[in-house]
Every structure is written in C-alpha cells, then in structure tokens.
Amino acid sequence: MSVVIISDLHSNIEALDAVLGHAQTLARESRGRIDAVWCTGDIVGYGADPAAVIARVRQIDAVCVAGNHDLVACGKMDVEDFNPIAATAALWQGTQLAPEERDWLASLPLVRQVGRAQGRSESTFTLVHGSLRAPEWEYLLDEEAAEAHFALQTTPYSFVGHSHQQFHVVEDPGGPRFVPAANASRAVFGDRRLILNSGSTGQPRDGDPRAGYILYDQDAATATWYRVEYDIPAAQKKIVDAGLNTWLAERLAIGH
Numbered sequence: 001m002s003v004v005i006i007s008d009l010h011s012n013i014e015a016l017d018a019v020l021g022h023a024q025t026l027a028r029e030s031r032g033r034i035d036a037v038w039c040t041g042d043i044v045g046y047g048a049d050p051a052a053v054i055a056r057v058r059q060i061d062a063v064c065v066a067g068n069h070d071l072v073a074c075g076k077m078d079v080e081d082f083n084p085i086a087a088t089a090a091l092w093q094g095t096q097l098a099p100e101e102r103d104w105l106a107s108l109p110l111v112r113q114v115g116r117a118q119g120r121s122e123s124t125f126t127l128v129h130g131s132l133r134a135p136e137w138e139y140l141l142d143e144e145a146a147e148a149h150f151a152l153q154t155t156p157y158s159f160v161g162h163s164h165q166q167f168h169v170v171e172d173p174g175g176p177r178f179v180p181a182a183n184a185s186r187a188v189f190g191d192r193r194l195i196l197n198s199g200s201t202g203q204p205r206d207g208d209p210r211a212g213y214i215l216y217d218q219d220a221a222t223a224t225w226y227r228v229e230y231d232i233p234a235a236q237k238k239i240v241d242a243g244l245n246t247w248l249a250e251r252l253a254i255g256h
Helices: 013-029 050-059 068-073 084-095 099-107 143-152 232-241 246-253
Strands: 002-006 036-039 111-114 125-128 157-160 166-172 175-180 186-188 194-198 211-217 222-228
Touching (some): 002 013, 002 194, 036 125, 050 099, 068 099, 084 246, 232 246
Parallel strands (some): 002 036
Antiparallel strands (some): 186 222
C-alpha cells in the first residue's frame, strides 16, 4: 500500500498537480500504484484556485481534515486571530466557492483516524491540522507542544500540518525528539510513536519553494519526504490577477 500525504495546499493547483504527478511517476517506476491520498488540512487559503483545488482533492477521493483557512472559507471560523493579509485572502476564498463547495469544507472533521498496518485491526494513523490539543491553531514546533499531542494520541503514528515545515518527532524515553526532513529523507515506522509533518504543498515556508509531500510505503514501513518543482510563475500570476496581496505571490518563489 502506498499513500500520499499532503498538507497546506492553499489553493495552489499547480503545486498540487505537480505533487500528484510526481507520486504517480514514482509508483509506476516501482511497478506499484498510489492507493490513497491523505490531507491534513488548509485545502484553501492564500492562493487563487480554491475551487480547482477542492475539485481535484474530491476527484482523487482524498481523506481530509479541516484546517483553519478551510474553516474561515466555509463560515465556521472568524478571522479575528489572522493577520490582515491572511484574513483578507481567507475571506476571499469563500466568495469564490459555490454553496456546495463550502458545505463540503464544513463537513470535514478536525481529527480522523485512518489506515491499518499489517496484522492490526485498529487504526494506525491520526490526521490533524495543527495538533491534537488545538486542532485548528497550534503550531507543533516545540517539545511542550509535542508532549501534549502525544498525551492525546491514541494511534501509533500521526500526521500534522499547519507549520509548513517538514520534520518528524520521535517519542523518546527522555522526551520528544525533533528530526528535520530534507528531500528524499526517510523515517522508519517502528516501536516508538511518531508525529510526522509532510510540509506544505502549496506554500512552503522553510526556504525551499518546491512543493512538499510524504510518500508512505506500508510494505517497507517507511515515510519518505519529497520536494517537487512546479510552475511558480503561473501560480503567482493568478494571485496577482485575482487582486490578492502581492506578497502572497512573491513568497512562493522564496519558500517563506
């Protein structure tokens, strides 16, 4: 079984399609196929193609949870805690969606359990956008946040998003240990519980503008991080043409 894990798509159809194409190519080269796609939220926000990204996610039957930008776009969250640029873009997203698309976003849970490893009857993975302590908002970037998340994690492994960073966290006896990820780096699923962040597909913020994702190989019990080139100028032009803040276009080129 091979699963693509994506997060923080942020209405960037160019990045999403590049990631899906890259994953399919890897699957063909290994004479396999992609069995599922899991998304840890923020399907919309910032970018210029919310409807197209929702359509693609639904077309591939991705298993999704809601992120904070999704909740704003469907009217379930206000923008009180957003910065002005993010707030304007988040509210704009909702105006670009049909009622049925907003209803679909509103139907997404904040947390869900998915997947089963060989020989296990219970779910193996938890999906959440921020953290299990604060699903919509918490940036899981330090030991205290990781400890609180692990205390609520009832599955061996979990995937998170929100921070737009690629890494995983190992539950060591001495406390959570953060391990940064790079292109083609790999984590092995074993006895210790893990938290994994696939990074952002649509708006990376780690200095690398390439779209990020994880490929989970059930047979090998591994998760591999990848970065993928995509048509950044096309995504930038759409943002500018939509009248959104130009910083949202500029940051795509620098991964910030």
